[in-house]
Amino acid sequence: MQFSVLLSVYKKEKPEYLKMSLNSIRFQTLAPDEVILIEDGPLTKELYLVIEEYLKILPNMRVYKFDENQGLGLALRKGMELSKYELVARMDTDDIAEPERFKIQKDFMEKNPHISVCGGLMREFDDRGIISQVKNMPETQKEIWEYAKYRNPINHMTVMFRKADVLKAGNYRDFSFLEDYDLWCRMLAKDYKFYNVQKVLVKARVSDEMYNRRGGIVYCRRYLRLRQMQKEIGLLGFGEYVKACGVTILITLVPNMIRKLVYIKMLRKRNG
Template identity: 50%
Template structure:
Protein backbone atom coordinates (compact mmCIF):
# COMPACT_ATOMS: atom_id res chain seq x y z
CA UNK A 1 0.00 0.00 0.00
CA UNK A 2 1.37 3.40 -1.01
CA UNK A 3 2.17 5.89 1.72
CA UNK A 4 0.40 9.25 1.83
CA UNK A 5 1.56 12.72 2.84
CA UNK A 6 -1.02 15.41 3.67
CA UNK A 7 0.16 18.90 2.72
CA UNK A 8 -1.23 21.96 4.53
CA UNK A 9 -0.21 25.61 4.79
CA UNK A 10 -1.22 28.07 7.52
CA UNK A 11 -0.59 31.79 7.97
CA UNK A 12 -1.22 34.31 10.72
CA UNK A 13 -4.70 35.51 9.66
CA UNK A 14 -6.29 32.07 9.92
CA UNK A 15 -8.73 30.99 12.61
CA UNK A 16 -7.24 28.69 15.29
CA UNK A 17 -10.51 26.79 15.76
CA UNK A 18 -10.77 26.15 12.03
CA UNK A 19 -7.21 24.82 12.04
CA UNK A 20 -8.02 22.55 14.98
CA UNK A 21 -11.09 21.12 13.21
CA UNK A 22 -9.13 20.61 10.00
CA UNK A 23 -6.28 18.76 11.69
CA UNK A 24 -8.73 16.65 13.70
CA UNK A 25 -10.48 15.57 10.48
CA UNK A 26 -7.16 14.21 9.18
CA UNK A 27 -6.39 12.36 12.41
CA UNK A 28 -9.69 10.42 12.34
CA UNK A 29 -9.42 9.16 8.75
CA UNK A 30 -10.33 5.55 8.00
CA UNK A 31 -6.94 5.30 6.30
CA UNK A 32 -4.31 6.97 8.46
CA UNK A 33 -1.96 9.44 6.80
CA UNK A 34 1.70 8.50 6.98
CA UNK A 35 2.74 12.13 7.25
CA UNK A 36 1.09 15.50 7.79
CA UNK A 37 3.34 18.31 6.61
CA UNK A 38 2.25 21.73 7.85
CA UNK A 39 3.95 24.76 6.33
CA UNK A 40 3.89 27.79 8.63
CA UNK A 41 3.86 30.60 6.08
CA UNK A 42 5.64 33.22 8.18
CA UNK A 43 5.20 33.96 11.90
CA UNK A 44 1.83 32.94 13.35
CA UNK A 45 -0.30 34.21 16.22
CA UNK A 46 0.16 32.72 19.68
CA UNK A 47 -3.25 31.06 19.38
CA UNK A 48 -2.27 29.30 16.14
CA UNK A 49 1.05 28.20 17.64
CA UNK A 50 -0.88 26.68 20.55
CA UNK A 51 -3.03 24.61 18.21
CA UNK A 52 0.03 23.42 16.28
CA UNK A 53 1.79 22.44 19.53
CA UNK A 54 -1.34 20.63 20.74
CA UNK A 55 -1.46 18.49 17.62
CA UNK A 56 2.26 17.83 17.56
CA UNK A 57 1.75 16.18 20.97
CA UNK A 58 -1.21 14.15 19.68
CA UNK A 59 0.36 13.15 16.37
CA UNK A 60 3.99 12.10 15.97
CA UNK A 61 3.71 12.15 12.18
CA UNK A 62 2.79 15.86 12.10
CA UNK A 63 5.87 17.63 10.76
CA UNK A 64 6.13 21.42 10.75
CA UNK A 65 8.26 23.56 8.45
CA UNK A 66 8.41 27.24 9.41
CA UNK A 67 9.08 29.85 6.74
CA UNK A 68 10.94 32.87 8.11
CA UNK A 69 8.51 35.26 6.44
CA UNK A 70 5.18 35.09 4.65
CA UNK A 71 5.83 33.99 1.06
CA UNK A 72 2.18 33.39 0.08
CA UNK A 73 0.48 30.18 -0.84
CA UNK A 74 2.10 29.27 -4.16
CA UNK A 75 5.65 29.44 -2.81
CA UNK A 76 4.64 27.78 0.48
CA UNK A 77 3.06 24.83 -1.33
CA UNK A 78 5.99 24.52 -3.73
CA UNK A 79 8.29 24.13 -0.72
CA UNK A 80 5.85 21.69 0.82
CA UNK A 81 5.76 19.45 -2.25
CA UNK A 82 9.55 19.32 -2.20
CA UNK A 83 9.59 18.40 1.50
CA UNK A 84 6.85 15.76 1.50
CA UNK A 85 8.35 12.32 2.14
CA UNK A 86 5.90 10.25 0.09
CA UNK A 87 4.88 10.18 -3.55
CA UNK A 88 1.13 10.44 -2.93
CA UNK A 89 0.29 13.91 -1.60
CA UNK A 90 -3.18 14.97 -0.44
CA UNK A 91 -3.78 18.73 -0.32
CA UNK A 92 -5.81 20.04 2.58
CA UNK A 93 -6.85 23.58 3.48
CA UNK A 94 -6.59 24.60 7.13
CA UNK A 95 -10.17 25.85 7.35
CA UNK A 96 -11.90 22.85 5.74
CA UNK A 97 -12.94 19.44 7.07
CA UNK A 98 -12.01 16.19 5.31
CA UNK A 99 -14.67 13.51 5.07
CA UNK A 100 -13.62 10.51 7.21
CA UNK A 101 -12.94 8.22 4.23
CA UNK A 102 -11.27 10.79 1.98
CA UNK A 103 -7.74 9.37 2.15
CA UNK A 104 -9.00 5.80 1.86
CA UNK A 105 -10.98 6.55 -1.30
CA UNK A 106 -8.33 8.67 -3.03
CA UNK A 107 -5.46 6.40 -2.03
CA UNK A 108 -7.29 3.36 -3.40
CA UNK A 109 -8.14 5.23 -6.61
CA UNK A 110 -4.52 6.28 -7.24
CA UNK A 111 -3.27 2.76 -6.54
CA UNK A 112 -5.82 1.29 -8.95
CA UNK A 113 -5.08 3.90 -11.64
CA UNK A 114 -1.31 4.33 -11.95
CA UNK A 115 -1.82 6.33 -15.16
CA UNK A 116 -3.59 9.14 -13.27
CA UNK A 117 -1.42 11.99 -11.97
CA UNK A 118 -4.05 14.09 -10.16
CA UNK A 119 -7.45 13.14 -8.74
CA UNK A 120 -10.03 15.34 -7.02
CA UNK A 121 -13.64 15.16 -6.03
CA UNK A 122 -16.73 17.06 -4.98
CA UNK A 123 -17.06 19.38 -1.99
CA UNK A 124 -19.97 20.21 0.27
CA UNK A 125 -19.85 23.94 0.99
CA UNK A 126 -21.04 25.24 4.35
CA UNK A 127 -20.80 28.34 6.50
CA UNK A 128 -20.74 28.97 10.24
CA UNK A 129 -24.24 30.44 10.20
CA UNK A 130 -25.74 27.24 8.81
CA UNK A 131 -27.34 29.04 5.86
CA UNK A 132 -25.24 27.35 3.16
CA UNK A 133 -25.33 23.65 2.35
CA UNK A 134 -24.56 22.93 -1.29
CA UNK A 135 -22.47 20.57 -3.36
CA UNK A 136 -19.90 21.60 -5.96
CA UNK A 137 -19.27 18.80 -8.46
CA UNK A 138 -16.53 18.83 -11.08
CA UNK A 139 -16.06 17.25 -14.55
CA UNK A 140 -14.99 13.61 -14.26
CA UNK A 141 -13.05 12.55 -17.37
CA UNK A 142 -9.87 13.83 -18.99
CA UNK A 143 -11.85 15.05 -22.01
CA UNK A 144 -14.39 16.93 -19.88
CA UNK A 145 -11.64 18.44 -17.73
CA UNK A 146 -9.76 19.64 -20.82
CA UNK A 147 -12.88 21.51 -21.94
CA UNK A 148 -13.74 22.84 -18.51
CA UNK A 149 -10.25 24.21 -17.80
CA UNK A 150 -10.70 26.70 -20.64
CA UNK A 151 -13.29 28.62 -18.64
CA UNK A 152 -13.10 27.50 -15.01
CA UNK A 153 -10.82 25.73 -12.55
CA UNK A 154 -11.45 22.00 -13.14
CA UNK A 155 -10.55 20.77 -9.65
CA UNK A 156 -11.58 21.60 -6.11
CA UNK A 157 -8.07 22.29 -4.85
CA UNK A 158 -8.74 21.23 -1.26
CA UNK A 159 -9.75 17.74 -2.47
CA UNK A 160 -6.84 16.81 -4.69
CA UNK A 161 -4.38 13.98 -4.31
CA UNK A 162 -1.45 13.93 -6.71
CA UNK A 163 1.84 12.23 -7.40
CA UNK A 164 4.79 14.23 -6.11
CA UNK A 165 6.98 13.23 -9.04
CA UNK A 166 4.41 14.49 -11.56
CA UNK A 167 4.03 17.85 -9.81
CA UNK A 168 7.78 18.39 -9.68
CA UNK A 169 8.33 17.36 -13.31
CA UNK A 170 5.59 19.78 -14.40
CA UNK A 171 7.32 22.69 -12.65
CA UNK A 172 5.58 22.66 -9.25
CA UNK A 173 3.40 25.45 -7.87
CA UNK A 174 4.33 29.03 -8.81
CA UNK A 175 3.56 32.35 -7.17
CA UNK A 176 0.20 33.23 -8.70
CA UNK A 177 -2.10 34.77 -6.03
CA UNK A 178 -5.52 33.05 -5.75
CA UNK A 179 -4.79 31.06 -8.92
CA UNK A 180 -1.79 28.93 -7.91
CA UNK A 181 -3.60 25.67 -8.49
CA UNK A 182 -5.46 26.74 -11.65
CA UNK A 183 -2.15 27.78 -13.21
CA UNK A 184 -0.51 24.48 -12.22
CA UNK A 185 -3.39 22.40 -13.62
CA UNK A 186 -3.26 24.38 -16.89
CA UNK A 187 0.45 23.73 -17.28
CA UNK A 188 0.06 20.04 -16.46
CA UNK A 189 -2.90 19.47 -18.79
CA UNK A 190 -1.02 21.15 -21.64
CA UNK A 191 1.78 18.62 -21.07
CA UNK A 192 -0.51 15.60 -21.19
CA UNK A 193 -0.75 14.73 -17.50
CA UNK A 194 -3.85 12.71 -16.62
CA UNK A 195 -6.58 14.18 -14.40
CA UNK A 196 -9.78 12.72 -12.94
CA UNK A 197 -12.52 13.77 -10.53
CA UNK A 198 -14.38 11.28 -8.37
CA UNK A 199 -18.13 11.39 -7.80
CA UNK A 200 -17.60 11.36 -4.04
CA UNK A 201 -17.84 14.35 -1.72
CA UNK A 202 -14.36 14.38 -0.19
CA UNK A 203 -14.27 17.62 1.82
CA UNK A 204 -16.63 19.92 3.68
CA UNK A 205 -15.42 23.33 2.49
CA UNK A 206 -16.00 26.48 4.50
CA UNK A 207 -17.26 29.44 2.47
CA UNK A 208 -18.62 32.96 3.00
CA UNK A 209 -19.64 36.08 1.13
CA UNK A 210 -16.33 37.57 2.22
CA UNK A 211 -14.53 34.98 0.10
CA UNK A 212 -16.74 35.80 -2.87
CA UNK A 213 -15.98 39.50 -2.51
CA UNK A 214 -12.21 38.95 -2.21
CA UNK A 215 -12.26 37.01 -5.46
CA UNK A 216 -13.85 39.84 -7.40
CA UNK A 217 -12.98 43.21 -8.84
CA UNK A 218 -10.35 44.72 -11.08
CA UNK A 219 -7.21 43.49 -9.28
CA UNK A 220 -8.41 39.89 -9.33
CA UNK A 221 -9.36 40.25 -13.00
CA UNK A 222 -5.82 41.44 -13.83
CA UNK A 223 -4.45 38.21 -12.32
CA UNK A 224 -7.01 36.22 -14.30
CA UNK A 225 -5.93 38.02 -17.49
CA UNK A 226 -2.42 36.65 -16.92
CA UNK A 227 -3.82 33.16 -16.45
CA UNK A 228 -5.92 33.34 -19.62
CA UNK A 229 -2.87 34.55 -21.54
CA UNK A 230 -0.83 31.67 -20.11
CA UNK A 231 -3.49 29.16 -21.18
CA UNK A 232 -3.53 30.57 -24.70
CA UNK A 233 0.26 30.44 -24.96
CA UNK A 234 0.18 26.83 -23.71
CA UNK A 235 -2.23 25.93 -26.51
CA UNK A 236 -5.14 25.13 -24.19
CA UNK A 237 -7.35 27.72 -25.92
CA UNK A 238 -7.53 28.86 -29.52
CA UNK A 239 -7.99 32.56 -30.30
CA UNK A 240 -11.79 32.44 -30.17
CA UNK A 241 -11.80 30.48 -26.90
CA UNK A 242 -9.21 32.86 -25.42
CA UNK A 243 -11.31 35.95 -26.20
CA UNK A 244 -14.49 34.23 -25.00
CA UNK A 245 -12.82 33.27 -21.71
CA UNK A 246 -11.47 36.79 -21.19
CA UNK A 247 -14.90 38.34 -21.72
CA UNK A 248 -16.65 35.76 -19.55
CA UNK A 249 -14.14 36.21 -16.75
CA UNK A 250 -14.56 39.99 -16.86
CA UNK A 251 -18.34 39.75 -16.64
CA UNK A 252 -18.30 37.32 -13.71
CA UNK A 253 -15.65 39.14 -11.69
CA UNK A 254 -17.26 42.53 -12.13
CA UNK A 255 -20.70 41.35 -11.01
CA UNK A 256 -22.01 42.81 -7.73
CA UNK A 257 -21.51 40.38 -4.86
CA UNK A 258 -25.22 39.59 -4.51
CA UNK A 259 -25.47 38.72 -8.21
CA UNK A 260 -22.43 36.47 -8.04
CA UNK A 261 -23.84 34.68 -5.00
CA UNK A 262 -27.14 34.17 -6.82
CA UNK A 263 -25.32 32.79 -9.87
CA UNK A 264 -23.38 30.35 -7.70
CA UNK A 265 -26.58 29.11 -6.09
CA UNK A 266 -28.61 28.98 -9.30
CA UNK A 267 -26.14 27.68 -11.85
CA UNK A 268 -22.86 26.49 -10.34
CA UNK A 269 -23.82 24.62 -7.18
CA UNK A 270 -26.41 22.04 -6.16
CA UNK A 271 -28.21 22.90 -2.91
CA UNK A 272 -29.14 20.05 -0.65
Protein backbone atom coordinates in the same frame (compact mmCIF):
# COMPACT_ATOMS: atom_id res chain seq x y z
CA MET B 1 1.72 3.27 -1.21
CA GLN B 2 2.57 5.72 1.53
CA PHE B 3 1.26 9.27 1.29
CA SER B 4 1.66 12.75 2.73
CA VAL B 5 -0.88 15.43 3.59
CA LEU B 6 0.10 19.03 2.85
CA LEU B 7 -1.38 22.11 4.57
CA SER B 8 -0.36 25.75 4.76
CA VAL B 9 -1.50 28.10 7.53
CA TYR B 10 -1.08 31.86 7.94
CA LYS B 11 -1.88 34.36 10.66
CA LYS B 12 -5.45 35.17 9.60
CA GLU B 13 -6.67 31.61 10.06
CA LYS B 14 -8.93 30.99 13.04
CA PRO B 15 -7.48 28.54 15.60
CA GLU B 16 -10.77 26.65 15.95
CA TYR B 17 -10.88 26.09 12.18
CA LEU B 18 -7.33 24.74 12.13
CA LYS B 19 -8.22 22.42 14.99
CA MET B 20 -11.25 21.07 13.13
CA SER B 21 -9.19 20.52 10.00
CA LEU B 22 -6.44 18.64 11.86
CA ASN B 23 -9.06 16.59 13.70
CA SER B 24 -10.53 15.49 10.38
CA ILE B 25 -7.08 14.17 9.46
CA ARG B 26 -6.71 12.51 12.84
CA PHE B 27 -9.96 10.56 12.48
CA GLN B 28 -9.51 9.31 8.92
CA THR B 29 -10.17 5.62 8.34
CA LEU B 30 -6.76 5.55 6.64
CA ALA B 31 -4.10 7.60 8.43
CA PRO B 32 -1.48 9.50 6.40
CA ASP B 33 2.16 8.54 6.76
CA GLU B 34 3.14 12.17 7.30
CA VAL B 35 1.47 15.54 7.71
CA ILE B 36 3.39 18.57 6.48
CA LEU B 37 2.22 21.91 7.89
CA ILE B 38 3.77 25.04 6.41
CA GLU B 39 3.69 28.09 8.67
CA ASP B 40 3.49 30.86 6.08
CA GLY B 41 5.04 33.64 8.12
CA PRO B 42 4.56 34.54 11.82
CA LEU B 43 1.30 33.28 13.35
CA THR B 44 -0.81 34.28 16.33
CA LYS B 45 -0.22 32.89 19.79
CA GLU B 46 -3.50 30.97 19.57
CA LEU B 47 -2.47 29.27 16.32
CA TYR B 48 0.90 28.30 17.78
CA LEU B 49 -0.90 26.71 20.73
CA VAL B 50 -3.05 24.59 18.40
CA ILE B 51 0.01 23.49 16.44
CA GLU B 52 1.87 22.61 19.64
CA GLU B 53 -1.11 20.55 20.78
CA TYR B 54 -1.37 18.62 17.51
CA LEU B 55 2.33 17.91 17.27
CA LYS B 56 1.64 15.64 20.24
CA ILE B 57 -1.61 14.23 18.85
CA LEU B 58 -0.24 13.65 15.33
CA PRO B 59 3.29 12.31 15.90
CA ASN B 60 3.97 12.18 12.16
CA MET B 61 3.29 15.91 11.68
CA ARG B 62 6.23 18.02 10.58
CA VAL B 63 6.26 21.82 10.60
CA TYR B 64 8.23 24.08 8.27
CA LYS B 65 8.36 27.78 9.17
CA PHE B 66 8.77 30.73 6.83
CA ASP B 67 10.04 33.85 8.60
CA GLU B 68 7.87 36.01 6.34
CA ASN B 69 4.60 35.40 4.53
CA GLN B 70 5.27 33.95 1.07
CA GLY B 71 1.77 33.42 -0.24
CA LEU B 72 0.04 30.08 -0.79
CA GLY B 73 1.78 29.21 -4.07
CA LEU B 74 5.32 29.43 -2.71
CA ALA B 75 4.31 27.81 0.60
CA LEU B 76 2.88 24.79 -1.24
CA ARG B 77 5.87 24.71 -3.57
CA LYS B 78 8.12 24.23 -0.55
CA GLY B 79 5.75 21.68 0.94
CA MET B 80 5.86 19.58 -2.22
CA GLU B 81 9.65 19.60 -2.13
CA LEU B 82 9.62 18.52 1.53
CA SER B 83 7.19 15.64 1.04
CA LYS B 84 8.74 12.21 1.62
CA TYR B 85 6.18 10.27 -0.36
CA GLU B 86 5.02 9.94 -3.94
CA LEU B 87 1.35 10.56 -3.18
CA VAL B 88 0.42 13.92 -1.65
CA ALA B 89 -3.06 14.99 -0.51
CA ARG B 90 -3.92 18.67 -0.12
CA MET B 91 -5.96 20.06 2.75
CA ASP B 92 -7.00 23.60 3.60
CA THR B 93 -6.75 24.63 7.24
CA ASP B 94 -10.39 25.69 7.46
CA ASP B 95 -11.98 22.67 5.75
CA ILE B 96 -13.01 19.23 7.00
CA ALA B 97 -12.14 15.98 5.23
CA GLU B 98 -14.79 13.28 5.15
CA PRO B 99 -13.61 10.21 7.14
CA GLU B 100 -13.16 7.98 4.07
CA ARG B 101 -11.48 10.61 1.92
CA PHE B 102 -7.87 9.39 2.02
CA LYS B 103 -8.81 5.74 1.66
CA ILE B 104 -10.98 6.42 -1.39
CA GLN B 105 -8.28 8.43 -3.15
CA LYS B 106 -5.33 6.24 -2.23
CA ASP B 107 -7.16 3.12 -3.44
CA PHE B 108 -8.02 4.89 -6.68
CA MET B 109 -4.47 6.10 -7.31
CA GLU B 110 -3.03 2.64 -6.66
CA LYS B 111 -5.47 1.07 -9.13
CA ASN B 112 -4.90 3.79 -11.75
CA PRO B 113 -1.16 4.49 -11.99
CA HIS B 114 -1.66 6.55 -15.15
CA ILE B 115 -3.64 9.19 -13.23
CA SER B 116 -1.54 12.09 -11.95
CA VAL B 117 -4.23 14.24 -10.31
CA CYS B 118 -7.32 12.97 -8.49
CA GLY B 119 -9.92 15.37 -7.13
CA GLY B 120 -13.47 15.01 -5.89
CA LEU B 121 -16.63 16.85 -4.93
CA MET B 122 -17.00 19.20 -2.00
CA ARG B 123 -20.01 20.14 0.09
CA GLU B 124 -20.00 23.77 1.21
CA PHE B 125 -20.96 25.07 4.64
CA ASP B 126 -20.93 28.49 6.27
CA ASP B 127 -19.54 29.77 9.56
CA ARG B 128 -22.79 28.84 11.31
CA GLY B 129 -22.26 25.23 10.28
CA ILE B 130 -25.18 25.25 7.84
CA ILE B 131 -24.47 22.86 4.97
CA SER B 132 -25.71 23.99 1.58
CA GLN B 133 -24.69 23.22 -1.97
CA VAL B 134 -22.35 20.64 -3.47
CA LYS B 135 -19.76 21.80 -5.97
CA ASN B 136 -19.85 19.11 -8.61
CA MET B 137 -16.95 18.63 -11.01
CA PRO B 138 -16.32 17.02 -14.41
CA GLU B 139 -15.23 13.39 -14.15
CA THR B 140 -13.17 12.21 -17.12
CA GLN B 141 -10.03 13.56 -18.78
CA LYS B 142 -11.97 14.85 -21.78
CA GLU B 143 -14.58 16.56 -19.60
CA ILE B 144 -11.90 18.06 -17.36
CA TRP B 145 -9.96 19.41 -20.36
CA GLU B 146 -13.04 21.20 -21.72
CA TYR B 147 -14.07 22.49 -18.29
CA ALA B 148 -10.56 23.81 -17.59
CA LYS B 149 -10.81 26.22 -20.52
CA TYR B 150 -13.22 28.41 -18.57
CA ARG B 151 -13.25 27.23 -14.94
CA ASN B 152 -10.98 25.57 -12.41
CA PRO B 153 -11.49 21.80 -13.02
CA ILE B 154 -10.31 20.50 -9.61
CA ASN B 155 -11.54 21.38 -6.13
CA HIS B 156 -8.12 22.20 -4.69
CA MET B 157 -8.84 21.10 -1.11
CA THR B 158 -9.91 17.65 -2.37
CA VAL B 159 -6.89 16.82 -4.51
CA MET B 160 -4.42 13.94 -4.23
CA PHE B 161 -1.59 13.92 -6.76
CA ARG B 162 1.71 12.32 -7.65
CA LYS B 163 4.63 14.38 -6.42
CA ALA B 164 6.95 13.50 -9.30
CA ASP B 165 4.43 14.64 -11.92
CA VAL B 166 3.71 17.92 -10.14
CA LEU B 167 7.43 18.67 -9.89
CA LYS B 168 8.03 17.77 -13.57
CA ALA B 169 5.25 20.16 -14.57
CA GLY B 170 6.96 23.00 -12.69
CA ASN B 171 5.34 22.70 -9.25
CA TYR B 172 3.22 25.45 -7.70
CA ARG B 173 4.09 29.06 -8.54
CA ASP B 174 3.41 32.47 -7.03
CA PHE B 175 0.01 33.12 -8.66
CA SER B 176 -2.21 34.57 -5.93
CA PHE B 177 -5.71 33.03 -5.62
CA LEU B 178 -5.12 31.00 -8.80
CA GLU B 179 -2.15 28.85 -7.73
CA ASP B 180 -3.96 25.57 -8.29
CA TYR B 181 -5.72 26.54 -11.54
CA ASP B 182 -2.35 27.64 -12.93
CA LEU B 183 -0.83 24.26 -12.02
CA TRP B 184 -3.69 22.21 -13.47
CA CYS B 185 -3.53 24.09 -16.78
CA ARG B 186 0.20 23.48 -17.12
CA MET B 187 -0.22 19.79 -16.28
CA LEU B 188 -3.11 19.34 -18.71
CA ALA B 189 -1.09 20.98 -21.47
CA LYS B 190 1.68 18.43 -20.81
CA ASP B 191 -0.89 15.61 -21.08
CA TYR B 192 -0.89 14.49 -17.48
CA LYS B 193 -4.06 12.55 -16.70
CA PHE B 194 -6.79 13.83 -14.36
CA TYR B 195 -9.86 12.32 -12.74
CA ASN B 196 -12.53 13.57 -10.33
CA VAL B 197 -14.07 10.98 -8.02
CA GLN B 198 -17.81 11.58 -8.03
CA LYS B 199 -18.11 11.53 -4.25
CA VAL B 200 -18.06 14.32 -1.66
CA LEU B 201 -14.58 14.16 -0.11
CA VAL B 202 -14.44 17.43 1.80
CA LYS B 203 -16.73 19.84 3.60
CA ALA B 204 -15.49 23.27 2.52
CA ARG B 205 -16.06 26.45 4.51
CA VAL B 206 -17.39 29.42 2.53
CA SER B 207 -18.17 32.99 3.50
CA ASP B 208 -19.01 36.30 1.87
CA GLU B 209 -15.30 37.12 1.99
CA MET B 210 -14.64 34.28 -0.45
CA TYR B 211 -16.92 35.87 -3.04
CA ASN B 212 -15.37 39.29 -2.39
CA ARG B 213 -11.87 37.92 -3.06
CA ARG B 214 -13.01 36.71 -6.46
CA GLY B 215 -13.75 40.18 -7.73
CA GLY B 216 -12.17 43.56 -8.39
CA ILE B 217 -9.70 45.05 -10.85
CA VAL B 218 -6.61 43.38 -9.38
CA TYR B 219 -8.19 39.93 -9.39
CA CYS B 220 -9.51 40.50 -12.93
CA ARG B 221 -6.04 41.41 -14.23
CA ARG B 222 -4.52 38.37 -12.54
CA TYR B 223 -7.17 36.12 -14.07
CA LEU B 224 -6.60 37.62 -17.52
CA ARG B 225 -2.91 36.83 -17.14
CA LEU B 226 -3.89 33.21 -16.55
CA ARG B 227 -6.09 33.32 -19.68
CA GLN B 228 -3.11 34.55 -21.67
CA MET B 229 -1.00 31.70 -20.32
CA GLN B 230 -3.74 29.20 -21.25
CA LYS B 231 -3.62 30.45 -24.83
CA GLU B 232 0.18 30.33 -24.96
CA ILE B 233 0.38 26.70 -23.80
CA GLY B 234 -2.35 25.56 -26.20
CA LEU B 235 -5.23 25.02 -23.78
CA LEU B 236 -7.27 27.76 -25.47
CA GLY B 237 -7.73 28.53 -29.14
CA PHE B 238 -8.14 32.18 -30.15
CA GLY B 239 -11.93 32.11 -30.12
CA GLU B 240 -11.98 30.27 -26.81
CA TYR B 241 -9.51 32.79 -25.41
CA VAL B 242 -11.76 35.71 -26.35
CA LYS B 243 -14.77 33.97 -24.81
CA ALA B 244 -12.87 33.09 -21.63
CA CYS B 245 -11.64 36.67 -21.23
CA GLY B 246 -15.17 38.00 -21.68
CA VAL B 247 -16.59 35.66 -19.05
CA THR B 248 -13.73 36.52 -16.69
CA ILE B 249 -14.24 40.27 -17.02
CA LEU B 250 -17.98 39.91 -16.50
CA ILE B 251 -17.85 37.71 -13.40
CA THR B 252 -15.00 39.56 -11.68
CA LEU B 253 -16.27 43.10 -12.19
CA VAL B 254 -19.96 42.73 -11.32
CA PRO B 255 -21.01 43.78 -7.79
CA ASN B 256 -20.21 41.26 -5.08
CA MET B 257 -23.87 40.50 -4.39
CA ILE B 258 -24.48 39.55 -8.01
CA ARG B 259 -21.29 37.46 -8.16
CA LYS B 260 -22.36 35.53 -5.06
CA LEU B 261 -25.76 34.88 -6.61
CA VAL B 262 -24.15 33.58 -9.81
CA TYR B 263 -21.94 31.17 -7.86
CA ILE B 264 -24.80 29.88 -5.72
CA LYS B 265 -27.57 29.67 -8.34
CA MET B 266 -25.63 28.82 -11.51
CA LEU B 267 -22.29 27.31 -10.55
CA ARG B 268 -23.40 25.00 -7.74
CA LYS B 269 -25.90 22.19 -7.37
CA ARG B 270 -27.99 21.85 -4.25
CA ASN B 271 -28.04 18.33 -2.86
CA GLY B 272 -29.76 16.90 0.15
